[in-house]
Amino acid sequence: MIAIDDAKVQRVIADFPILARPTSRGKRLVYLDSAATSQKPNVVIDAIDRYYREYNANIHRGVYEIAARATDEFEAARAKVARFINAATQEVIWTRNATEAINLVAYSWGLQNLGPDDVILTSELEHHSNLVPWQLVAQKTGASLRFIPADDRGELVLDRLDTLLEGVKLLAITHVSNTLGTIVPLERIIPKARAAGATILVDGAQAIPHLAVDMRALDVDFYAFSGHKMLGPTGIGVLYGKRAILEAMPPFLAGGDMIRHVAYDRSSFNDLPWKFEAGTSNIADAIGLGAAVEYLESLGMDWVRSHEQELLAYAFERLAPLAPRGLAIYGPHDPERASGVISFNFADIHAHDMASILDTEGVCIRAGHHCTMPLMEKMGWSATARASLYVYNTRADVDALIEGLEKAARVFKL
């Protein structure tokens, strides 16, 4: 196994003030729920704080000094995100989160382009956020839904992809499974979807915090993600869209800032990206996300990925001896094919009971269906426990998880 760079991780940990705060039981906080939301480094908290303390003003059209600074910082944050994903600034639209980004495409592009004979192809791995919007659009337009199946390990079965792609107007697919960590092989799927003439949307909420993602290289039409899972604040997310397709789309939300000229009976709309940003934006959190992106760049996304892979390999190694006692780990179970997610159940200990017992030791995990109810039902799991890793996690955190599992085994008298 490659050695984990402990000195670098310790420097990272020092950047996250919450990790220095013990729990009410006096335990060290062992945060293993970054797939739900990540912790925030000082640079992000400070960037938000600075906006409110030093230059809080509304953006665009303000002529005074602090309004100009607010506009500059807000648009600079957009440029940072665009650089981070290798896109043009006009292609980066602020939303509340990945869910809102997907809904924007569903209601703007979907209602305009989908009809009764059209097929939306998605997968059995999807989070509700990339499934339910398409169910609603299908109901409104008469389009039908089709699914790329997942196997027992939570990897997509691509043998019949050519057949599945026949007549597909939209491919809406996740990049990384939030429940199992599966990295979907987009490089095998997207060229075929392109050849079939499909428009392509990728839900990148679980990918962009962990992998280097390049919009030009991926060749997708839309890519949606949330700021709060990538060290940024809640309430800010991004829709990336290719310029030509965004230009052809009608607005989603209407109001101030998204217009060019308004008369009482009609309006014309602003240029990209503002055409899709009605009303006052979440200025502070956009600036915070810009700081988060810079922080990730300073760590290096290659380092982020290799750190998580090393930690995941260590976790699997430590968990393996528990298998004979009833520990079941779901998903690809391979650090090369998965992001830092460990989805599991231990004997007859229900995932919620597991989460409660781990909580008494300061270990934070998530339990339940992880907003993937159809996948859970297909797999026959009523709930799973999920530990997820990120830049500030260490082998000591994995060890704390293992000790917590041993405690749960004692409490349940396994």
Place this chain on the structure above:
Amino acid sequence: MDDFYRDFILDHYRNPRNHGHLERASASAEDVNPLCGDRIRMELDVRGGVIADVRFSGQGCAISQASASMLTESIKGMPLEEAAKLSKEIVLENVGIGISPTRMKCAMLGLRVLKSAAIGEIAGWPDEE
């Protein structure tokens, strides 16, 4: 919270009482806790306004399943009208100490389903009444 998992709770979890289905149920209800997916179904055999027999089924954590199991033992022979008015105290008395606020809905799911069956419509969460 780990104090909660005492022997009799684990026993009700692993060997639930009155578990399964009735051949003929005069009242029934089923519900899920949408936050976590816990699911409970209650079937009642009501004779002369009294709960003569009860079965429950479902899946979920030890708190939800053990609470439901204990509740079925508490309500056998109880007038249906009384069951419809039960408060969360009956569950808290059954399980004894220590349900944290984050797990209260797990404990109350069985009671909510029972009350839904008794009144013939979806009942509110007992802890919010």
